[in-house]
Amino acid sequence: MENFESYLIKRRMQPSTVSYYQELVTRFEQWMQSENLQSCQAGTRDILDFLGWLQNQKMSESTQRLMLTALRHYFNYLIANDPSCRRQAPLFNPASGLYLKNRKRTVPVTALPLDMLHRLYEEYPVTDLKTLRDKVTTGLLVYQGIAAQELTSITIKNLNLKEGRLQVPDGHRINGRVLKLEGSQILYLQRYIKQRGLSNPNDPLLPKIKFANNYYKQLAARLRKIAPELKNIPHIRQSVMQYWSGQYDIRLVQYMAGHKWVSSTQRYDMGSLETLKAEIDQLHPLNQFG
Numbered sequence: 001m002e003n004f005e006s007y008l009i010k011r012r013m014q015p016s017t018v019s020y021y022q023e024l025v026t027r028f029e030q031w032m033q034s035e036n037l038q039s040c041q042a043g044t045r046d047i048l049d050f051l052g053w054l055q056n057q058k059m060s061e062s063t064q065r066l067m068l069t070a071l072r073h074y075f076n077y078l079i080a081n082d083p084s085c086r087r088q089a090p091l092f093n094p095a096s097g098l099y100l101k102n103r104k105r106t107v108p109v110t111a112l113p114l115d116m117l118h119r120l121y122e123e124y125p126v127t128d129l130k131t132l133r134d135k136v137t138t139g140l141l142v143y144q145g146i147a148a149q150e151l152t153s154i155t156i157k158n159l160n161l162k163e164g165r166l167q168v169p170d171g172h173r174i175n176g177r178v179l180k181l182e183g184s185q186i187l188y189l190q191r192y193i194k195q196r197g198l199s200n201p202n203d204p205l206l207p208k209i210k211f212a213n214n215y216y217k218q219l220a221a222r223l224r225k226i227a228p229e230l231k232n233i234p235h236i237r238q239s240v241m242q243y244w245s246g247q248y249d250i251r252l253v254q255y256m257a258g259h260k261w262v263s264s265t266q267r268y269d270m271g272s273l274e275t276l277k278a279e280i281d282q283l284h285p286l287n288q289f290g
Helices: 004-010 015-035 044-056 061-081 084-090 112-123 129-143 147-154 184-198 210-224 233-247 248-259 263-265 270-282
Strands: 165-168 177-180
Touching: 004 015, 004 165, 015 044, 015 061, 015 084, 015 184, 112 129, 112 233, 129 147, 129 177, 129 184, 129 210, 129 233, 129 248, 165 263, 210 233
Parallel strands: none
Antiparallel strands: 165 177
């Protein structure tokens, strides 16, 4: 029988996530044993009792939410893989649909105006290969709304400069998609690829940087010379998302952004923000446990 670790790995989870979910589930199993209960027989009431116990143990709300996520995966695993569970209980996930009340979604920061976003790219000076790399990076952030963690996954084969298209690969948390390249990007991309001598289709467009966070902080500092209002590199993507949300259908924006869930896209729809806040307050009301 497939074990829980293999089940999580097959779902493309990071090793650190797999290890942490196993740790959380072990804590749940220990509590169940202390209550003389079996996981296969657990019901929603048992999950709520367990969460109440975690509250008494001063577990943070964020960790409780992770616990619920881990348990949803765990019970799905038991239902699919443990014959004894299928014999003892109905095929029902007792953690399904349980969420902590008042879960906050991050409200986007004030967006940079579209003309300022364009200036970040257009006015960035190129003097050598390093600044040319910065220019190419900034173009992908501004015109395609690429997330910083996606940049190093793009290879030469993902670029079709003749047709002006970029195929963003699938990621762990972000969907792949095909996006249009701007004409001003293509010239700099051609120049950059030539200067770096990239010829293998599998060559990464942008090299992996050992201290990526430091690089993006430094890039943001250089870009602030053009737009002082820029907070950091994620601020660019947030601004692009808000602009797209005001221009296109939400499902198209979801695709362009690579969001796996439309709720991620809805955060950027400032026109319906008040409605979203009201909906958040009503999601899975769970005021107390027990």
